[in-house]
Amino acid sequence: MAQGVWTIAEQRDGEIRKITYEIVSEGRRLADALGQEVTVILLGSNIKEKAAELGQYGADKVLVADDSRLEPYTTDAYVSVISELVKANDPQILILGGSVQGKDLAARLAARLDVGMAQDCTVFAIEDGNLVATRPIYAGKAYAKVTFENSLPQMAAARPKVMSINEPDVSRSAEVIDASFTLDDGDLKTKVVDVAKDESGKVDLTEADKIVSGGRGMKDPENYKILEELADLIGASVGASRAAVDAGWRPHSDQVGQTGKVVSPNLYVACGISGAIQHLAGMSTSKVIVAINKDEDAPIFQKADYGVVADLFDVVPALTEEIKKYL
Amino acid sequence: MNIIVCLKQVPDTESQIKIGSDGKSIVTDDIKWIMNPYDEFGVEEALRLKEKHGGEVTVVGLGPKRVTESLRTALAMGADKGILISDEALDGSDSLANAKAIAEAVKDLDYDLIFTGQRGMDDDLGLVGATIAELLGIPQLSLINKVEVAEDGKSVKVDRPIEGETLIIESTLPALITAQKGLNEPRYASLPGIMKAKKKPLEEKTLADLGLDSAEFGEGARKLKILELTSPPDRAAGKIVEGETPQEKAAELAKLLHDEAKVL
Numbered sequence: 001m002a003q004g005v006w007t008i009a010e011q012r013d014g015e016i017r018k019i020t021y022e023i024v025s026e027g028r029r030l031a032d033a034l035g036q037e038v039t040v041i042l043l044g045s046n047i048k049e050k051a052a053e054l055g056q057y058g059a060d061k062v063l064v065a066d067d068s069r070l071e072p073y074t075t076d077a078y079v080s081v082i083s084e085l086v087k088a089n090d091p092q093i094l095i096l097g098g099s100v101q102g103k104d105l106a107a108r109l110a111a112r113l114d115v116g117m118a119q120d121c122t123v124f125a126i127e128d129g130n131l132v133a134t135r136p137i138y139a140g141k142a143y144a145k146v147t148f149e150n151s152l153p154q155m156a157a158a159r160p161k162v163m164s165i166n167e168p169d170v171s172r173s174a175e176v177i178d179a180s181f182t183l184d185d186g187d188l189k190t191k192v193v194d195v196a197k198d199e200s201g202k203v204d205l206t207e208a209d210k211i212v213s214g215g216r217g218m219k220d221p222e223n224y225k226i227l228e229e230l231a232d233l234i235g236a237s238v239g240a241s242r243a244a245v246d247a248g249w250r251p252h253s254d255q256v257g258q259t260g261k262v263v264s265p266n267l268y269v270a271c272g273i274s275g276a277i278q279h280l281a282g283m284s285t286s287k288v289i290v291a292i293n294k295d296e297d298a299p300i301f302q303k304a305d306y307g308v309v310a311d312l313f314d315v316v317p318a319l320t321e322e323i324k325k326y327l
Numbered sequence: 328m329n330i331i332v333c334l335k336q337v338p339d340t341e342s343q344i345k346i347g348s349d350g351k352s353i354v355t356d357d358i359k360w361i362m363n364p365y366d367e368f369g370v371e372e373a374l375r376l377k378e379k380h381g382g383e384v385t386v387v388g389l390g391p392k393r394v395t396e397s398l399r400t401a402l403a404m405g406a407d408k409g410i411l412i413s414d415e416a417l418d419g420s421d422s423l424a425n426a427k428a429i430a431e432a433v434k435d436l437d438y439d440l441i442f443t444g445q446r447g448m449d450d451d452l453g454l455v456g457a458t459i460a461e462l463l464g465i466p467q468l469s470l471i472n473k474v475e476v477a478e479d480g481k482s483v484k485v486d487r488p489i490e491g492e493t494l495i496i497e498s499t500l501p502a503l504i505t506a507q508k509g510l511n512e513p514r515y516a517s518l519p520g521i522m523k524a525k526k527k528p529l530e531e532k533t534l535a536d537l538g539l540d541s542a543e544f545g546e547g548a549r550k551l552k553i554l555e556l557t558s559p560p561d562r563a564a565g566k567i568v569e570g571e572t573p574q575e576k577a578a579e580l581a582k583l584l585h586d587e588a589k590v591l
Contacts, residue, residue: 072494099489100487100490103453103469104457107457107467108457108460108461110458111462118551119452120451137449137450138338138342138449138451139451142344142557143557144553147552147554189466190496193496194494194495198491204491210590258448260508267584288590289562289565290584301565301567305565305588306583307565307566308576308580309567314573314577315580316577322577322581323591
């Protein structure tokens with residue numbers, strides 16, 4: 001019988017990514033509810049020394065797949081190795097992180113294993129011994145509660161920054177196991193030939209702790225300077241509404257909303273954004289939402305924890321100065 | 328260079344989503360259906376590649392008869408022919424089943440590249456592209472915002488933005504690419520294009536035509552089962568920050584963010 005909660009670690013350049021701690025912690029909670037063990041699969045090159053530490057977040061075992069062809073991530077190589085390990089060990093639950101890499105991996109892996117797959121989940125629970133996941137659909141305009149039928153492992157990916165990370169328990173350590181797997185060069189059809197780092201040096205919106213976002217009310221791309229000043233001060237990334245991106249003021253990668261990025265920061269400051277339904281869909285899981293808009297009827301105020309009805313060109317620079325007093 | 332583009336219809340992004348009385352589906356009465364915007368990027372990219380490298384673009388749609396409209400739109404934009412996979416037994420199918428029907432419909436076609444949208448703006452799962460690629464045994468390149476096909480037509484180089492960086496990936500062909508926003512700006516169909524589209528071949532196929540067993544499709548065959556749909560959790564009503572002047576409001580907001588929300 002299928003047994004165990006498995007999670008797949010994500011590393012980049014040999015460093016464990018934060019999403020890994022989120023899903024290992026969540027995996028621990030699910031495993032406790034089932035009375036089962038948590039196993040993490042860690043793939044990469046010379047990555048073994050990072051394995052034991054995952055025990056502090058709740059892993060019982062870490063299966064390490066070490067091979068130069070597993071650094072960097074490619075869909076072909078990762079799916080080949082992970083599907084082999086999953087088939088050999090028959091876990092009940094398989095949880096991935098819903099990063100760009102994790103979603104790509106999850107989709108192909110589910111197809112290889114011929115199982116159902118729930119992407120971008122915000123809540124996991126165990127009901128009657130089975131995984132039940134809740135996930136936003138229609139970009140958050142509705143939520144679906146889903147489960148699995150004739151489909152093992154029960155497979156899902158967690159939306160980044162939603163699952164809480166366990167306080168590391170330094171007395172805990174995971175058993176580290178060298179995974180045995182085969183990797184055929186003939187199966188590897190894609191290759192990462194170059195990596196272009198983002199010049200901004202800013203944290204990606206999907207991973208940002210704080211976001212300052214500007215919409216049509218910014219009026220001109222030059223005016224984003226005042227948002228950047230505020231963002232720099234509080235360590236935020238700068239986002240934009242579809243209107244601002246479509247106007248060519250900001251790059252596509254900055255767009256928050258249904259056709260852009262879905263974000264869940266601790267603080268989201270919406271400046272000159274009216275709150276079109278497709279924008280709200282992309283940021284409504286933010287923990288604290290601030291809206292600054294001179295139109296008191298703007299729909300964004302219905303979602304905001306703190307609303308400021310005033311001209312953003314007066315408020316934002318003043319806010320930057322006021323916040324300096326607290327830092 | 329022959330290219331296949333897969334497309335579906337989704338509710339217009341401005342649509343309100345209401346949950347039906349069964350608690351498991353949405354009310355579709357007032358919904359305006361559009362071509363999934365990510366699929367539209369795929370259609371546009373296929374047309375640009377055809378303009379550069381020659382060949383043929385085939386658009387494949389899956390869903391109810393209304394999907395014909397979106398296939399005609401793609402033909403009017405410049406695609407050469409269309410296939411609609413439509414069968415009542417497909418209603419309620421999950422991504423795995425839908426991908427199986429599409430893979431079956433395209434597997435014997437002559438193709439170098441397949442495009443799908445990176446996800447459908449309905450279920451937001453993003454599984455169909457990868458599943459088609461798996462069933463056809465070809466590599467997938469997902470969330471791509473730049474595509475360059477080699478002069479010899481044997482390989483492709485793509486840009487794949489991930490958190491904080493962009494991977495430049497090379498792949499053999501045939502391959503499947505899932506289109507991300509930023510890939511291109513889709514063209515509008517021209518009037519002559521719309522006229523020409525009416526004469527372009529558009530074939531309709533049922534599951535039986537594809538040699539597939541309808542028992543493996545539909546609600547009953549789902550591996551990812553929907554238990555319940557709910558409205559998004561309501562956010563508690565917020566407060567309007569008080570103050571006579573913008574400066575006073577800014578000061579009050581800073582205080583609230585620091586003392587009450589504790590996010591600074």
